[in-house]
Amino acid sequence: MGIEEYGGGQDPHPDVLVVTTNDVPGFEVRQVIGEVFGLTVRSRHLGSQIGAGLKSMIGGELKGLTKTLVQTRNQAMERLVEQAQARGANAVLMFRFDVTEAADVGTEVCAYGTAVVIAPRA
8 A cells, every 4th residue: 555545635736725724824814704624424344343453452553444544534624625615715724633433333534624715915
């Protein structure tokens, strides 16, 4: 498995810039649109859970679960970007992930932040 299967993030020139910071250097916030989020829930696969349980006893990375979580986070982020675009934003500030157990049957991943319109400072 290559590194691309274990990472995320955006292309170098995205339509909607997503940052974890409160601002973007060289830009000013022209309009605050409000909170946006992207949510996905992944069910647990019994086979992978058994494999993960065995692997956790002997140590080492749980590569199958890592890959699934990366895909899940990327999907939540894509949904956040789609919502921000639909509301007219060109950036999302204060981006975060929240991961929780969903009723003992899966994992919920929520990507959230503040949708804004930014423009270069004059």
